[in-house]
Amino acid sequence: MFGTRLRKTRPHAGDDRCVADLVAALGVERVRSDGAARLLASTDASIFRGGAAGPVCFPDSTPQVQACVRIAAVHRRPVVARGAGSGLTGAAAPLGSAVVVSTTRMNRVLEVDVENRTAWVGPGVINLDLTHHLGPHGLHFAPDPSSQQVCTIGGNVANNSGGPHCLAYGVTSAHILAMEVVLSDGEVVMLGGLDAEPAGYDLRGAFIGSEGMFGIATRIAVRLTPDPPAVRTLLLSFADVDSAAATVGAIIAAGLVPAAVEMMDRRCVEAVEDFVHAGYPRDAEAVLLIDVDGMAGGVEAQATKVDEIARGLGGRVRVAADEEERQLLWKGRKSAFGAIARIKPDYYLHDTVVPRGKLVEVLRAIHEIVDRHGLLVLNVFHAGDGNLHPIIAYDSRQPGMSEKVREAGREIIEVSLAAGGVLSGEHGIGVEKRDFMPLMFSDDDLDQQARLRGAFDGLCMMNPGKVLPSPHSCSDITELTEAKGDLWG
Amino acid sequence: MDLGLDRSELDACVSCGLCLPYCPTYRVTGADIYSPRGRIALMRAVQEGGAPLTDEVVDSFETCVQCRGCEPACPSGVPFGHLIESTRESLVEHGHRPPLRLRVALHALGHHSLLLAGSSGIAVAQRLHLVPKGLPLPAKLPVRRSRLDASGDDVYLFTGCVMDAWQRDVHAAVKRVIEACGFGVSPTGGDAACCGALHQHAGLGDDARAQAQRVVDSLGDTKVVLVDSAGCGAAMKDYGRLLGTAEARAFSERVFDVHEFVAGHVDGLPGVEPLDLRVAVQDPCHLRHVQKAHMAVRSVLKPFVREIVELDDEGLCCGAGGAYSVVQPELSHLIRDRKTAAVEEVAADVVVSANPGCLLYMRQAGVVVAHPMELVARALDA
Numbered sequence: 001m002f003g004t005r006l007r008k009t010r011p012h013a014g015d016d017r018c019v020a021d022l023v024a025a026l027g028v029e030r031v032r033s034d035g036a037a038r039l040l041a042s043t044d045a046s047i048f049r050g051g052a053a054g055p056v057c058f059p060d061s062t063p064q065v066q067a068c069v070r071i072a073a074v075h076r077r078p079v080v081a082r083g084a085g086s087g088l089t090g091a092a093a094p095l096g097s098a099v100v101v102s103t104t105r106m107n108r109v110l111e112v113d114v115e116n117r118t119a120w121v122g123p124g125v126i127n128l129d130l131t132h133h134l135g136p137h138g139l140h141f142a143p144d145p146s147s148q149q150v151c152t153i154g155g156n157v158a159n160n161s162g163g164p165h166c167l168a169y170g171v172t173s174a175h176i177l178a179m180e181v182v183l184s185d186g187e188v189v190m191l192g193g194l195d196a197e198p199a200g201y202d203l204r205g206a207f208i209g210s211e212g213m214f215g216i217a218t219r220i221a222v223r224l225t226p227d228p229p230a231v232r233t234l235l236l237s238f239a240d241v242d243s244a245a246a247t248v249g250a251i252i253a254a255g256l257v258p259a260a261v262e263m264m265d266r267r268c269v270e271a272v273e274d275f276v277h278a279g280y281p282r283d284a285e286a287v288l289l290i291d292v293d294g295m296a297g298g299v300e301a302q303a304t305k306v307d308e309i310a311r312g313l314g315g316r317v318r319v320a321a322d323e324e325e326r327q328l329l330w331k332g333r334k335s336a337f338g339a340i341a342r343i344k345p346d347y348y349l350h351d352t353v354v355p356r357g358k359l360v361e362v363l364r365a366i367h368e369i370v371d372r373h374g375l376l377v378l379n380v381f382h383a384g385d386g387n388l389h390p391i392i393a394y395d396s397r398q399p400g401m402s403e404k405v406r407e408a409g410r411e412i413i414e415v416s417l418a419a420g421g422v423l424s425g426e427h428g429i430g431v432e433k434r435d436f437m438p439l440m441f442s443d444d445d446l447d448q449q450a451r452l453r454g455a456f457d458g459l460c461m462m463n464p465g466k467v468l469p470s471p472h473s474c475s476d477i478t479e480l481t482e483a484k485g486d487l488w489g
Numbered sequence: 490m491d492l493g494l495d496r497s498e499l500d501a502c503v504s505c506g507l508c509l510p511y512c513p514t515y516r517v518t519g520a521d522i523y524s525p526r527g528r529i530a531l532m533r534a535v536q537e538g539g540a541p542l543t544d545e546v547v548d549s550f551e552t553c554v555q556c557r558g559c560e561p562a563c564p565s566g567v568p569f570g571h572l573i574e575s576t577r578e579s580l581v582e583h584g585h586r587p588p589l590r591l592r593v594a595l596h597a598l599g600h601h602s603l604l605l606a607g608s609s610g611i612a613v614a615q616r617l618h619l620v621p622k623g624l625p626l627p628a629k630l631p632v633r634r635s636r637l638d639a640s641g642d643d644v645y646l647f648t649g650c651v652m653d654a655w656q657r658d659v660h661a662a663v664k665r666v667i668e669a670c671g672f673g674v675s676p677t678g679g680d681a682a683c684c685g686a687l688h689q690h691a692g693l694g695d696d697a698r699a700q701a702q703r704v705v706d707s708l709g710d711t712k713v714v715l716v717d718s719a720g721c722g723a724a725m726k727d728y729g730r731l732l733g734t735a736e737a738r739a740f741s742e743r744v745f746d747v748h749e750f751v752a753g754h755v756d757g758l759p760g761v762e763p764l765d766l767r768v769a770v771q772d773p774c775h776l777r778h779v780q781k782a783h784m785a786v787r788s789v790l791k792p793f794v795r796e797i798v799e800l801d802d803e804g805l806c807c808g809a810g811g812a813y814s815v816v817q818p819e820l821s822h823l824i825r826d827r828k829t830a831a832v833e834e835v836a837a838d839v840v841v842s843a844n845p846g847c848l849l850y851m852r853q854a855g856v857v858v859a860h861p862m863e864l865v866a867r868a869l870d871a
């Protein structure tokens with residue numbers, strides 16, 4: 001499928017030998033070293049801009065990934081794995097002229113075992129493509145990040161990503177059985193296994209969420225989930241955020257386990273409605289999008305119960321009439337981040353998790369912080385598990401704006417943690433949240449994390465400068481952020 | 490370097506990447522540089538960040554099929570088609586002109602009698618086996634074309650350039666169907682020879698505007714203008730923006746894809762025995778992503794065939810892209826391979842596509858294709 005010969009490009013000044021070795025090993029069509037390709041590999045979907053990315057490689061097999069890692073080591077260059085670049089924390093943005101290993105060509109579903117509900121996939125398989133591929137078998141891959149149409153399974157593993165339906169089904173780590181990994185010295189290891197209780201330490205579990213710092217996953221065994229026999233989608237709208245939050249609490253307290261419970265505030269609803277035209281109510285201060293699934297009878301009963309609870313708390317209820325309407329409503333929810341540009345050109349978001357009981361309190365505090373800084377916030381989040389996504393929309397070209405946004409971000413994290421929350425629910429730490437780690441972890445905690453990292457990658461060659469703040473990180477971050485040489489050289 | 494791009498249009502992109510899988514060139518390369526997000530980032534880098542217009546940057550812009558599959562996928566409404574058109578025009582101004590053979594070909598499009606004569610010449614040469622295989626030409630061009638006479642004065646049927654030379658049968662079928670709906674058809678012929686879409690895509694803005702003005706001038710009354718080529722229809726609906734005049738805006742309001750029009754009159758068509766065919770619908774990009782009129786093809790076709798099936802590729806481009814298949818054969822073939830795989834999957838008797846370029850390009854790959862109106866006409870005549 002990927003037969004195309006990418007344009008042969010001029011090597012980047014200063015790394016001719018590294019590029020030459022990569023070209024010799026992978027072939028000229030799998031290595032890009034021009035300024036344009038480097039520029040694009042220096043960012044992901046976050047506002048963080050990395051240094052000059054090294055050459056960008058497009059391997060299509062484990063031995064080719066091994067070759068990339070080994071050659072990088074010879075030339076003392078770090079290595080950064082890159083999936084779709086949809087990450088929101090700068091985790092895929094390389095620091096310090098790293099060799100970038102793009103997994104997009106390792107995008108084949110290698111094997112599907114319908115009976116045992118498992119599949120082996122390449123790390124570059126797009127999340128939604130996998131689910132689509134499994135459709136005829138009545139199976140799907142349960143983690144469904146809102147970016148699922150573009151993000152890769154490798155990226156999901158590296159960030160331990162979640163999604164609306166992870167409320168009932170669990171996040172990525174619950175759906176990964178094993179993976180083949182290329183370590184920083186080029187060795188290939190298998191972590192985890194297909195049997196229910198693999199022997200030894202759960203290194204699979206350690207790798208999931210390691211943000212590319214432990215190695216590059218080259219094959220992944222995923223658990224497949226049967227499609228629910230019936231699904232009902234309800235859109236609840238409320239005159240205030242408090243009633244919406246109270247409804248979430250009451251639903252859970254009633255012992256219901258909806259597949260997904262998502263909340264959006266008015267500004268967010270307006271932005272997405274402009275895109276999807278799904279009939280989201282523009283006059284509501286908050287909406288909840290809820291999926292209940294299971295056997296048909298049970299679904300009816302759950303939907304009725306949710307309906308009662310919502311009405312009892314002053315909500316209006318709309319039930320999606322058919323699959324088309326259901327899809328459209330979900331498309332709206334999943335487009336929320338992208339739709340923000342309809343309001344301002346830049347956005348900065350956090351993804352702290354707070355105890356459900358504190359939702360209202362923390363949301364109020366967030367509004368207070370943002371107002372005080374004269375900023376604008378939109379809220380769209382996984383209400384069922386208290387995973388907030390306050391999005392500050394702004395224009396980075398206004399002087400002093402970025403600093404203000406960062407400061408507000410910091411305060412949001414502080415109030416979330418003070419409420420007993422955690423720093424990141426699903427997007428990971430990357431560079432953007434790296435320096436907030438000490439707010440959550442003690443020096444000892446961070447040292448332990450650095451030691452675990454060192455066990456996988458003693459020389460700190462895999463995605464250095466991420467997650468762990470200096471001095472717990474094994475490399476000097478200030479040096480790393482400096483681009484070596486001119487991008488367009 | 491100034492690419493003449495509107496800052497607020499560039500700003501609309503938040504780099505979320507949700508458009509990537511809907512971009513055919515990203516799908517077949519997996520490379521950011523061949524993605525909409527990457528192209529926008531490079532436009533920014535060149536226009537606002539002082540990045541040089543290197544060969545690779547130009548390559549990124551020139552490999553865009555201009556299918557606009559990225560537009561409906563974008564939650565923040567980035568007008569990508571407009572951005573890339575302006576970029577291409579600036580490239581031309583900075584000396585990155587399209588290849589000579591393309592410029593010559595595009596020049597001919599506006600000279601209708603020359604085009605018809607030239608096409609007949611090639612047709613004769615084909616019969617004498619003088620034309621090398623593998624050129625982007627129909628296997629057997631018509632030497633002579635049947636006349637397309639006016640049957641009334643209710644609606645225009647825009648006949649265009651290449652399509653009139655190579656696929657006049659399609660026009661005849663379309664005319665037949667519109668007449669069956671109860672309208673007299675006036676084919677536009679040589680005066681409104683070419684819509685200028687291909688010029689515009691190639692960055693030849695002045696030529697495009699000149700062609701557009703000619704079309705507006707020569708169809709200057711109030712009749713609706715029906716178009717059976719999705720690419721032309723999309724361009725003509727955009728004349729208002731392209732020419733920026735009230736006259737052009739009024740003209741664009743009168744333009745309809747023929748399926749949109751017939752869908753509104755399908756009840757007026759006689760009930761006939763449906764053709765015993767399983768038909769797959771391939772949506773031309775400019776019908777689906779730009780005109781958003783692709784559902785009309787289904788409603789028009791439904792009463793006239795046994796079964797309609799959808800391709801499972803969410804409307805991804807077929808790779809034809811006007812002149813794209815000629816200028817970027819490598820990427821274009823890879824994109825078409827995906828399309829033919831999707832076609833094989835559904836095992837249809839015939840694939841319909843409402844755009845001459847797509848028809849031709851898929852036919853070259855051995856796919857059995859027809860214009861939707863050809864099937865309707867055939868059912869009506871059976």
Ligand SMILES: Cc1cc2nc3c(=O)[nH]c(=O)nc-3n(C[C@H](O)[C@H](O)[C@H](O)COP(=O)(O)OP(=O)(O)OC[C@H]3O[C@@H](n4cnc5c(N)ncnc54)[C@H](O)[C@@H]3O)c2cc1C
Pocket residue numbers: 044045080081082083084085086087088091092103123144145146147150151152153154155156157158159160161162163164211212213215216217218334335337338426427463505506507
């Ligand atoms: C609009 C939008 C909505 C989003 N919604 C959600 C959401 O609901 N839930 C959620 O959790 N996230 C969400 N995200 C964030 C993001 O999409 C996820 O984190 C996703 O899993 C990243 O995948 P990717 O392929 O884009 O990875 P990238 O961004 O390319 O990389 C992310 C990290 O993974 C590493 N990596 C990639 N491939 C490998 C590999 N094969 N081996 C080892 N490391 C690897 C990289 O080095 C990097 O550290 C959203 C993002 C956007 C833009």
Ligand code: SF4
Pocket residue numbers: 338341501502503504505506507508509525526529559562563564565566567
């Ligand atoms: S979907 Fe729109 S906003 Fe997102 S990267 Fe693509 S063009 Fe930019």
Ligand code: SF4
Pocket residue numbers: 511512513514515523524525528552553554555556557558559560569
């Ligand atoms: S117009 Fe088509 S080819 Fe060009 S960037 Fe958009 S989706 Fe890709």
